Amino acid sequence: MTIARRDLFHIRPRRQEYDAIVVGSGMSGGWAAKELTELGARVLVLEAGPMIVPERDYAEHLPTYEMPYRGWNDRRALAAEQPVQRECYACDEVARKFFVNDIENPYTTDADKPFLWIRGRQVGGRSIMWARQCYRLSDLDFEANAREGYGVDWPIRYADLAPWYAHVEAFVGISGRAEGLPQVPDGVFLPPMQMSCVEEQVAGAIDTAFGGRRRMTIGRTAVLTRDHKGRRACHYCGPCHRGCRTRSYFSSINATLPAAETTGRMTLRPNSVVAEVVWNPRAGRASGVRVIDAETHEEMEFHARTVFLGASALESTRLLLNSKSPDFPDGLANSSGVLGKYLMDHTMGVGARATFPGREDRTTRGRRPNGVYIARFRNVTEPSPDFLRGYGYQGSATREGWGRGMSMPGFGAGFKRDLLRPGPWSFGISGFGECLPREENHVALDPDQVDAWGIPTLRISCAWSANERAMMRDAALQAAEMLEAGGGRDITIDTEMTPPGLTIHEMGTARMGRDPATSVLNAHNQAWDVPNLFVIDGASMTSSGCQNPSLTYMAFAARASHYAVWAARRGEV
Amino acid sequence: MKRRTAIGVLGGVAGGPLLMPLDELRRMLAWREQVLAAVGPAEAGGAGSGNGAPAGDDTAEGAAMQAASFLTPARARVMEALAEVIIPATDTPGASEAGVSGFVAALVDGWLDDDDRDRFLAGLDAVDPACRARFGTPFAECAPGEQAAFVRGLDEELTRLREDRAADESQYFFHDVKRFTLTAYFTSDVGLDALGYRTTFRTFEGCAPLTAAEAGR
Numbered sequence: 001m002t003i004a005r006r007d008l009f010h011i012r013p014r015r016q017e018y019d020a021i022v023v024g025s026g027m028s029g030g031w032a033a034k035e036l037t038e039l040g041a042r043v044l045v046l047e048a049g050p051m052i053v054p055e056r057d058y059a060e061h062l063p064t065y066e067m068p069y070r071g072w073n074d075r076r077a078l079a080a081e082q083p084v085q086r087e088c089y090a091c092d093e094v095a096r097k098f099f100v101n102d103i104e105n106p107y108t109t110d111a112d113k114p115f116l117w118i119r120g121r122q123v124g125g126r127s128i129m130w131a132r133q134c135y136r137l138s139d140l141d142f143e144a145n146a147r148e149g150y151g152v153d154w155p156i157r158y159a160d161l162a163p164w165y166a167h168v169e170a171f172v173g174i175s176g177r178a179e180g181l182p183q184v185p186d187g188v189f190l191p192p193m194q195m196s197c198v199e200e201q202v203a204g205a206i207d208t209a210f211g212g213r214r215r216m217t218i219g220r221t222a223v224l225t226r227d228h229k230g231r232r233a234c235h236y237c238g239p240c241h242r243g244c245r246t247r248s249y250f251s252s253i254n255a256t257l258p259a260a261e262t263t264g265r266m267t268l269r270p271n272s273v274v275a276e277v278v279w280n281p282r283a284g285r286a287s288g289v290r291v292i293d294a295e296t297h298e299e300m301e302f303h304a305r306t307v308f309l310g311a312s313a314l315e316s317t318r319l320l321l322n323s324k325s326p327d328f329p330d331g332l333a334n335s336s337g338v339l340g341k342y343l344m345d346h347t348m349g350v351g352a353r354a355t356f357p358g359r360e361d362r363t364t365r366g367r368r369p370n371g372v373y374i375a376r377f378r379n380v381t382e383p384s385p386d387f388l389r390g391y392g393y394q395g396s397a398t399r400e401g402w403g404r405g406m407s408m409p410g411f412g413a414g415f416k417r418d419l420l421r422p423g424p425w426s427f428g429i430s431g432f433g434e435c436l437p438r439e440e441n442h443v444a445l446d447p448d449q450v451d452a453w454g455i456p457t458l459r460i461s462c463a464w465s466a467n468e469r470a471m472m473r474d475a476a477l478q479a480a481e482m483l484e485a486g487g488g489r490d491i492t493i494d495t496e497m498t499p500p501g502l503t504i505h506e507m508g509t510a511r512m513g514r515d516p517a518t519s520v521l522n523a524h525n526q527a528w529d530v531p532n533l534f535v536i537d538g539a540s541m542t543s544s545g546c547q548n549p550s551l552t553y554m555a556f557a558a559r560a561s562h563y564a565v566w567a568a569r570r571g572e573v
Numbered sequence: 574m575k576r577r578t579a580i581g582v583l584g585g586v587a588g589g590p591l592l593m594p595l596d597e598l599r600r601m602l603a604w605r606e607q608v609l610a611a612v613g614p615a616e617a618g619g620a621g622s623g624n625g626a627p628a629g630d631d632t633a634e635g636a637a638m639q640a641a642s643f644l645t646p647a648r649a650r651v652m653e654a655l656a657e658v659i660i661p662a663t664d665t666p667g668a669s670e671a672g673v674s675g676f677v678a679a680l681v682d683g684w685l686d687d688d689d690r691d692r693f694l695a696g697l698d699a700v701d702p703a704c705r706a707r708f709g710t711p712f713a714e715c716a717p718g719e720q721a722a723f724v725r726g727l728d729e730e731l732t733r734l735r736e737d738r739a740a741d742e743s744q745y746f747f748h749d750v751k752r753f754t755l756t757a758y759f760t761s762d763v764g765l766d767a768l769g770y771r772t773t774f775r776t777f778e779g780c781a782p783l784t785a786a787e788a789g790r
Contacts, residue, residue: 363781405755
């Protein structure tokens with residue numbers, strides 16, 4: 001990253017206002033920084049965590065033998081410092097530094113409702129460790145609440161967002177294959193990655209067995225299959241979540257923040273924990289933010305004409321709940337009372353796995369940072385037995401590695417020779433299901449707890465409902481049936497839904513809507529109550545779809561940024 | 574408990590709850606307690622732990638050296654010898670060239686829970702006495718045939734435990750010996766070389782012919 005060091009430290013409040021303050025430097029904040037600065041705005045980006053310098057902090061090629069625990073992670077350090085974060089697969093021996101310290105960043109849950117809140121506090125946020133899958137939502141999703149009378153209607157439709165999907169996709173660089181599926185519309189794609197032999201075999205078998213109603217395609221992923229806008233094509237080393245010095249996958253550090261820096265109009269201040277959005281009652285606007293320096297605990301205020309929150313769904317909502325004033329005793333922009341409510345995540349953990357005899361003379365070459373995707377078919381091409389909405393699958397088929405030896409009998413020269421060769425083809429798929437927006441799934445301030453910077457923390461109350469459980473029962477059965485249709489043997493199913501939060505698609509709690517009485521944001525991610533305040537991350541979601549949501553957050557962030565600049569020029573913000 | 578459920582129980586699963594068992598949820602909820610109960614800084618061979626870790630050298634040089642490991646030189650010798658029987662040198666190096674004891678020392682000193690560590694070390698400590706009784710020499714000095722016979726007994730017991738639904742094979746020390754050995758070997762530089770491991774690729778191929786090494790030629 002080329003951000004000059006002078007910009008990283010010792011940034012002091014100035015009399016001069018910025019045009020915009022962006023809270024958060026991850027997926028959403030990075031897009032606001034890029035779009036706003038490219039449109040001419042002077043932008044202050046505030047990030048709660050430290051600076052990340054790729055040349056120093058990325059470690060994707062670190063050989064396993066240089067890790068003290070050979071990739072098995074530092075169990076005792078995790079137990080002491082990251083007892084929540086360790087539940088995420090990416091919080092590994094190398095990348096755990098990109099996840100928060102749970103002791104410094106506590107939260108509480110109801111005793112019988114576990115919620116795993118996986119967080120990254122550093123420049124780049126969770127865009128460093130994300131799983132990079134990118135799928136557009138469609139009108140199947142934007143119309144679902146209105147059609148079923150569940151939740152409030154989205155204030156937009158696909159046609160409103162489609163050009164912004166295209167806008168961000170062209171910059172991000174997403175490899176994928178056009179399929180013409182209405183439920184996951186095609187986007188601007190770089191060449192797709194290859195499927196493996198067994199993935200091709202099963203994709204064809206599913207097409208035949210289910211009469212074309214179910215489609216398996218290669219995953220759509222924010223990883224470059226050719227050089228793109230100054231970033232290098234992927235070299236298939238594997239562990240993207242540890243960073244990428246060739247910037248081959250999209251993150252704010254790899255792409256949007258450098259673009260914003262190039263304009264000369266971005267100031268980035270790491271170690272800036274935003275405690276409050278400051279409300280100016282006379283002006284009827286937000287005047288800026290109150291910041292606590294993460295290292296010195298010094299308090300300061302920064303001012304701007306517009307404030308954008310992209311701190312992650314629950315952090316942005318927490319910030320608003322903590323911004324209390326006589327005008328907004330229950331949190332800024334909360335005249336509706338729905339701030340904090342309608343929390344969602346996607347269901348995860350349920351699917352099936354099988355081995356596939358044959359093709360023993362073939363293998364995959366390279367570690368593909370991507371899998372296959374089975375688009376949602378329930379309540380699209382096939383009715384569901386007993387639930388609303390639907391789910392998609394993600395997975396991959398590769399040959400098993402040496403790890404299979406741990407549960408195999410044997411030892412000695414023959415055992416070693418076997419393990420040096422690829423094992424059987426194994427194919428696992430896992431369902432990701434839509435979660436209904438329910439009022440009782442909510443967050444509120446915890447009256448009894450503060451974080452390491454003295455800021456009140458969240459109490460999270462969230463559980464799956466009967467609809468999600470019914471959906472996942474079906475997902476397990478259909479996964480097994482599809483693998484069987486593809487020629488799978490020794491089929492096993494995973495039946496344990498992971499607790500909400502762990503999918504790391506947590507969203508909602510400051511939803512968009514058509515009515516200020518039942519929503520926090522309007523169709524432009526703009527707070528109904530505070531005209532110069534925009535919430536541009538997952539907090540704004542009105543329903544969840546079943547698609548991985550980051551692409552949608554990016555599109556919303558870009559769209560809201562353009563709207564804000566346009567409205568400001570007309571004197572409306 | 575075996576984690577995956579066979580497709581044979583599909584009917585039961587479809588009718589039953591899919592949520593995690595309550596005790597599993599409680600385990601996740603108990604993280605604050607786990608923090609409080611978490612072991613302190615990894616002080617290998619804490620005084621009075623009774624696990625046979627040497628007190629360490631009290632010379633100036635000894636003090637400058639790292640704290641003594643639970644994996645004493647005698648235990649390391651047994652571990653290395655077992656590992657070499659599991660993954661012997663063939664046309665490629667064996668486990669003894671892969672730094673097995675360094676990895677295992679890191680695990681026993683800073684990774685395993687105390688009770689798992691003690692069970693593993695007790696199993697390791699029983700190897701030489703058993704070999705002396707059976708063959709008249711410690712394991713590392715046994716003839717290759719004797720070593721193989723001994724390890725075969727351990728491996729057969731592990732297999733028996735794995736197939737016994739009532740048993741938990743992960744409590745058996747040879748389960749650890751085997752997974753520590755395989756991980757140490759296949760993540761080492763010599764192991765990765767034997768696998769033909771490469772870090773980077775020009776592209777991803779979904780259906781490539783096997784290399785000579787992969788085909789075992």
